Amino acid sequence: MAEETGLTTGIAHHGAARLPSVDIDGFNVELKDEDGFLGDRASKGAFRKILDRWRKPLRKSGEDPFGDEPSDKISKKKLDEMLVGDDTEASAVVHSAIEEFAQELAYVTRRFLKTKAWARTERIVVGGGFRESRLGELAIARTEIILKSEGFKGDIVPIRFHPDEAGLIGTLHLAPSWIFEAHDGVLAVDIGGTNIRCGVVETRWKKAPDLSKASVWKSELWRHADDEPTREGAVKRLVKMLKDLIAAAEADDLKLAPFIGISCPGVINEDGSIEKGAQNLPGNWQSSKFNLPASLVEAIPQIGDHDTAIVMHNDGVAQGLAEVPFMQDIERWGVLTIGTGLGNARYTNRRKENGKKENGKKENGKGDRKAKNGDENDKSEKKAKKADA
Numbered sequence: 001m002a003e004e005t006g007l008t009t010g011i012a013h014h015g016a017a018r019l020p021s022v023d024i025d026g027f028n029v030e031l032k033d034e035d036g037f038l039g040d041r042a043s044k045g046a047f048r049k050i051l052d053r054w055r056k057p058l059r060k061s062g063e064d065p066f067g068d069e070p071s072d073k074i075s076k077k078k079l080d081e082m083l084v085g086d087d088t089e090a091s092a093v094v095h096s097a098i099e100e101f102a103q104e105l106a107y108v109t110r111r112f113l114k115t116k117a118w119a120r121t122e123r124i125v126v127g128g129g130f131r132e133s134r135l136g137e138l139a140i141a142r143t144e145i146i147l148k149s150e151g152f153k154g155d156i157v158p159i160r161f162h163p164d165e166a167g168l169i170g171t172l173h174l175a176p177s178w179i180f181e182a183h184d185g186v187l188a189v190d191i192g193g194t195n196i197r198c199g200v201v202e203t204r205w206k207k208a209p210d211l212s213k214a215s216v217w218k219s220e221l222w223r224h225a226d227d228e229p230t231r232e233g234a235v236k237r238l239v240k241m242l243k244d245l246i247a248a249a250e251a252d253d254l255k256l257a258p259f260i261g262i263s264c265p266g267v268i269n270e271d272g273s274i275e276k277g278a279q280n281l282p283g284n285w286q287s288s289k290f291n292l293p294a295s296l297v298e299a300i301p302q303i304g305d306h307d308t309a310i311v312m313h314n315d316g317v318a319q320g321l322a323e324v325p326f327m328q329d330i331e332r333w334g335v336l337t338i339g340t341g342l343g344n345a346r347y348t349n350r351r352k353e354n355g356k357k358e359n360g361k362k363e364n365g366k367g368d369r370k371a372k373n374g375d376e377n378d379k380s381e382k383k384a385k386k387a388d389a
Contacts, residue, residue, distance in 0.1 A: 011176060011259075014293060014312045015268030020176050020350070021324045025332075026117030027317045027345035028267055028277060031108075039342030042105040044130050047139075048072045050104075051079075051097040058089070065090035076133040083134060098135055102142035108342065109147060109156070112334070118346050122330040127159035127166055127319045128337035136338070159335070161322050164190075165216045168199045170321035171261025172211050174311040180205040183257035185217055185249065187242055187303070190263045190315065193280030193340050194225040196234070198241040200249055200256065212325035218248055224282050231283025231290065239299040246303065258306035260296060263318035272312055280340065316343025324349075 017024045031038040040046060052071035058064040065087050066074060082090045112118045126143075130136040137158055144156035159166050167190035175186070180203045190197045199219030207213050220241045224234055242260070249256050266277030266286070272293035278285040285292070293310040300308050320335030327333050327349065337343035 011179065011309045012174065012311045013270045014272040015270060015314065016311075018350075019173060019321070021173055022321070022347040022350055024317060025346040025348055026115070027314050029112070029115065029117065029344055031111050031115070033111075037341075038108045038111055039344075042101070042108045042336075042338060042342050044128070044339055045072070046104065047097065047101045047130065050100045051093070054093045054096045054100075058093070063089070065093065076135065080134040083138075094135060098139050099142060102139045102146060105139060105143045105336075105338075106146040109143065109336065110150075112336075112344065112346075113152070118334060121154055121332050121334050121346065123155045123157065123327065123333040125157055125159050125320060125323050125333065125335045126338065127163050127335060128339040128343065129163050130338035131158050132163050159319065159323065160326060163319070163337075164197065164221075165199070165219075166319045166322040167263040167315055168197065168201055168216055168219065168261075169211075169214050170318040170323075171263055171311075171313075172201060172203060172214055173321040173324050174261045174313055174318070175257075175259050175309075177205075177209065179257050179259050179309070182255070184254045186257045187245060187260045188263070189238065189242070189260065190318070191265065191281065192315065193265065194223060196222045196224055196238055196241070198238065198245055200245050200254065202254070203257075208325070210325040210328075217254065218245060220244065229282050231281075231285060234282045235292065235295050235299075239296065242296070242300060246300075256303050258303040258308055260300075260303075260308060260310045261318070262292065262296075262310065262312035263315040264292070264312055265315050268312055268314055272310075277314075314343075314345065317345040319343070320345045320347065 048071045055064050079094055082094050126140045140158050161169055168188035171188040185200045185202045188199050188201050197219055200217045202215055202217045204213040222237060267275040269275050272291045274286050293312050296310055297308055302308055316337045319337050332348050334346040
């Protein structure tokens, strides 16, 4: 299966650590403490639990400004309105929840920064559905202030693209740049525990070869959690969504590249199978007998006049990759995606063989060794600190 699937992709391995623009130093890292997985402390559900705790004292006195509505059912829009509304007590409850969540996110981020893979991180991008709200933006800003007060010299910023589109746009960076030549867009798939989103991403490659102007031309969303399909039913629906998008592109004279980029939860093996982390998807996606890229190539063997190539990677990795064009002023950066869980990935920008950075600035030749020998540099820095002490 592995060898056969590798041949169907043709251009790259699935879940690769080395991509055209970046090296992936680590992703889907599962850190633990005495209370369990750290990601559970900074997830969308964690915020709702915190909000509920701050409501309890008011609920007991019958003065809860949110009434009987469960905390996990209150929309982000309503919470954002409460932040700036006339009800000062409701506003105070939301602000209190934001502050406590920011403390938790700062704690989790601190732990990531202490790992070898995240050493010397210069910027952290925060994505996921939680970021798509004013309360999420405030929590991210407060987290940055907390960490900077402790000496963190980097930045923590919200993801630039809409979270629903970042995962689609990020899959462009799974493909080599030559595949965009003579084409207007590519097909992209973002698979989550609740939704499957498919889209056509316009590369606008001629205007911006770094893909900074890429945008979603058209997309379709399916909430598979509502339908509870079988695995085979989910794949069938996914194929239909992709074929509909191919037809729409053809009708609009938008020329698609023969490539499908897939963003999917879990640890993705080189052959396109999923090792772990896909438990929220419909059916058993971690079965050794199931391979999504192979299934899609069989269903859509050609796009236009060329054989279909597919590359699949972790959803957190793909969402972060949307930021590649805007991270060229630094070398090491990471992404945290706040959703059902806490997705994570850490990147080091690649250098060209001629000794130039991806943004064209010349290096002194030490950069490549530094990127490869990060662990050795970490040890040297630790020794230096001990000597100073």
